[in-house]
Amino acid sequence: MNELFNTFFTWEMLGTLAGAAAATGLVTAFLDMFLNRGDRIPTQVIAYCTAFVILLLSLVFTGGLSPDTGVLCVLNALVVSSTASGTIAMAKRLIIGKEAA
DSSP: OGGGGGOSOOHHHHTSHHHHHHHHHHHHHHHHHHHOTTSOSOHHHHHHHHHHHHHHHHHHHHTOOOHHHHHHHHHHHHHHHHHHHHHHHHHHHHHHOTTOO
16 A cells, blocks of 8 residues: 555556546646647647546557557547546636636
């Protein structure tokens, strides 16, 4: 159990909703800051693509990738990106104010 607190991310953890959403939120915020100057790409699109890649990589590195898990990865990325996007929007509202979306 103590080793759990000494590890930031593992591939198994990134395969869970909590781990994937945390990583997606961090990566999306970072990418959004650099890629999205002038609001060309919606943040939700960046979040979905990031969530999909994280989930797919977690399946590859844990040996769980198969055709059926790959298809489910498409749907699971919707759940993860929605969770991460909601967290990002909440943080923006807290920092900027209520009128931020």
